[in-house]
Amino acid sequence: MKSASVIWTSMTLQMKQTFARNMFKFTLFVGPLLTTIVLGEMFRFSGADSFVAYVVLGSGIWSLWNSIAFSSAGDINRERFTNTLSIIFSTPADFRKILLGKIFGNTILSMGSFFLSVFFAIILYRPTIYVANWGLLFVALILTIAAFIIMSIFIAYLLTLSRKTTIWMNCLEVPFALLCGFVFPIENLPQVVQYFSWAFPPTWAVRLLRYPVTETGYTFTEALIPLLITMAVFALLAGFLYKAIFKQAKVLGTLDMA
Amino acid sequence: MAVIEVKDLVRDFTTGDGLFNRNKRTINAVKGISFHVEKGEIFGLLGQNGAGKTTTIKMLITMLAPTSGTCRVLGYDVFGQEKQIRHRINFIFGGEYGIYRRLSARDNLKYFANLYKIDKNIRDKRVDELLELVELSDRADTRVETFSKGMAQRVQIARGLINNPEVLFLDEPTIGLDPLGAENLREVIRKLQAGGTTILLTTHNMYEADELCGRIAIIKQGELLTLGTPQEIKSRLTPRRVVEVARDEITLEDAYIQLVKGSDGQ
Numbered sequence: 312m313k314s315a316s317v318i319w320t321s322m323t324l325q326m327k328q329t330f331a332r333n334m335f336k337f338t339l340f341v342g343p344l345l346t347t348i349v350l351g352e353m354f355r356f357s358g359a360d361s362f363v364a365y366v367v368l369g370s371g372i373w374s375l376w377n378s379i380a381f382s383s384a385g386d387i388n389r390e391r392f393t394n395t396l397s398i399i400f401s402t403p404a405d406f407r408k409i410l411l412g413k414i415f416g417n418t419i420l421s422m423g424s425f426f427l428s429v430f431f432a433i434i435l436y437r438p439t440i441y442v443a444n445w446g447l448l449f450v451a452l453i454l455t456i457a458a459f460i461i462m463s464i465f466i467a468y469l470l471t472l473s474r475k476t477t478i479w480m481n482c483l484e485v486p487f488a489l490l491c492g493f494v495f496p497i498e499n500l501p502q503v504v505q506y507f508s509w510a511f512p513p514t515w516a517v518r519l520l521r522y523p524v525t526e527t528g529y530t531f532t533e534a535l536i537p538l539l540i541t542m543a544v545f546a547l548l549a550g551f552l553y554k555a556i557f558k559q560a561k562v563l564g565t566l567d568m569a
Numbered sequence: 570m571a572v573i574e575v576k577d578l579v580r581d582f583t584t585g586d587g588l589f590n591r592n593k594r595t596i597n598a599v600k601g602i603s604f605h606v607e608k609g610e611i612f613g614l615l616g617q618n619g620a621g622k623t624t625t626i627k628m629l630i631t632m633l634a635p636t637s638g639t640c641r642v643l644g645y646d647v648f649g650q651e652k653q654i655r656h657r658i659n660f661i662f663g664g665e666y667g668i669y670r671r672l673s674a675r676d677n678l679k680y681f682a683n684l685y686k687i688d689k690n691i692r693d694k695r696v697d698e699l700l701e702l703v704e705l706s707d708r709a710d711t712r713v714e715t716f717s718k719g720m721a722q723r724v725q726i727a728r729g730l731i732n733n734p735e736v737l738f739l740d741e742p743t744i745g746l747d748p749l750g751a752e753n754l755r756e757v758i759r760k761l762q763a764g765g766t767t768i769l770l771t772t773h774n775m776y777e778a779d780e781l782c783g784r785i786a787i788i789k790q791g792e793l794l795t796l797g798t799p800q801e802i803k804s805r806l807t808p809r810r811v812v813e814v815a816r817d818e819i820t821l822e823d824a825y826i827q828l829v830k831g832s833d834g835q
Binding site for chain 1 (some may be wrong): 582583627630631632633634648652655656660662666667668669670671672676679680681683684685686689712
């Protein structure tokens with residue numbers, strides 16, 4: 312029960328203080344609009360299926376990724392500079408649960424970016440949207456969020472080891488969006504790069520999410536199985552990494568700036 | 570049994586610069602210091618900036634791993650047995666950092682109460698008591714970012730007392746406090762000691778150290794220069810320095826300056 316309380320309070324406080332930041336309001340409201348316009352103009356004459364897959368869903372997924380990844384990484388950076396990271400780490404609460412609460416909080420707020428992007432795409436470009444199966448779309452959306460949460464946990468763990476969080480954040484944002492096929496099919500990438508794409512859950516989450524809308528490319532099951540496998544691998548990897556990474560953070564002294 | 574045991578404690582930091590951090594440099598922040606603190610004692614750790622005081626405290630509060638040596642709190646190793654230690658200790662760092670500035674003082678304290686797994690039915694009462702103690706009851710629901718440095722420091726003090734710790738580590742806790750605030754904190758420290766709390770204090774305020782501490786260790790560049798009661802340390806002042814001071818009463822600051830300067834061969 313107390314563990315649930317740590318997750319819950321970390322989540323609610325995260326949302327409270329994140330929403331108080333003007334930069335996050337920009338990421339939440341203006342970022343999705345700009346992403347939608349860029350993608351909308353790129354795909355304007357590419358056919359209805361591509362437009363829905365890469366503008367409506369693509370901008371939503373990219374905005375979701377930006378919000379989750381940037382807020383999770385940004386939080387670690389911010390908390391390191393304000394010395395709260397090392398302080399919450401040294402409390403009796405399980406640090407994994409604190410981080411999980413924070414990531415849940417960011418995810419809930421980031422869903423706003425996703426839905427705003429979809430909304431902007433529909434309002435600005437008025438595409439014809441056909442959804443073959445709303446149930447599958449809902450399941451795909453939930454699994455997509457789960458995939459992003461697992462990636463966020465993984466990234467957050469790794470970023471505790473480095474003080475150069477801002478550099479990593481910027482290095483991750485666009486390459487990851489391209490690598491996982493948020494804005495164009497990964498088949499356009501060189502074959503060698505595609506092997507890397509396959510390793511990440513968001514690649515399969517994106518395919519899963521697109522299927523109920525386009526009914527082309529990978530079928531739902533063909534995307535679902537690799538998604539579940541890669542999610543399980545990253546979850547296990549994060550679990551194994553936790554002890555080693557946090558032991559190392561204490562050895563390297565990277566939890567604060569002093 | 571000593572509540573805090575430090576023996577031959579060493580902490581090195583390796584930093585890198587240049588392209589890809591290839592130029593590695595090792596800084597020896599703490600170089601084999603030893604001391605112990607008994608239950609209910611107020612122990613002072615004094616030294617110049619960069620002497621290794623904060624690094625020592627960070628190891629004692631399980632935030633940093635020692636490079637080598639013994640570092641035990643309440644009978645447990647600070648690296649590997651953190652779970653047995655963390656709920657029984659707390660710490661207060663000087664300055665306005667270490668709290669969430671976009672949250673109110675009350676939200677900060679409630680959050681840390683949850684992280685210290687304090688029951689909800691006693692949490693709210695405890696938060697109110699602590700806000701009263703640090704004289705922030707009337708600003709309890711205001712965001713900390715609107716507070717002065719001293720007020721933010723008082724939130725830190727309240728945070729450090731949230732779990733009623735058996736051992737309290739204070740790292741320059743009166744930084745930013747006005748004279749009245751500092752005196753109030755010293756009063757809180759005395760009350761905590763009277764209640765059996767063990768306290769390790771670092772400060773640059775020699776009057777504060779002299780007034781509060783039963784024993785004091787002075788460290789310089791990671792090494793222990795001397796250890797004893799304030800009276801013992803003052804009595805170590807050399808006759809030459811006593812003449813230089815030219816005052817009836819020798820202060821801890823006189824002794825401190827001589828010790829720190831003297832170790833430079835001055």
